[in-house]
Amino acid sequence: MIGTLIEKEEIGKYKIIPADVNRAVELNQKLSSAQRLGNEFKSKVSIIFQTEDGPKRVDTTVWSLTDDYIQIKSGVLIPLNALISVEF
Secondary structure, eight states: OOSEEOOGGGGGGSOBOOOSSOOHHHHHHHHHHHHHHHHHHOOOEEEEEEETTEEEEEEEOEEEEOSSEEEEGGGOEEEGGGEEEEEO
16 A cells, blocks of 8 residues: 555644645545544544655544545544545
């Protein structure tokens, strides 16, 4: 799996940038499922996103989903256009 694994608390240390390909539309269904898994079952998903330092991966629960962002624990937002992959 691509992306260096980091802790969700470390996300703020990185500058998140748009991924080479915007996958927001194709990942929408997966993100909705990830949100349901997080809210109802406290299940974690692997989210890979683009930063200036290269792809990073975080294993976390998705708390909410908007048209532009996913929100994870502690109010951390990750822009949808930065997402590379979402895996359960």
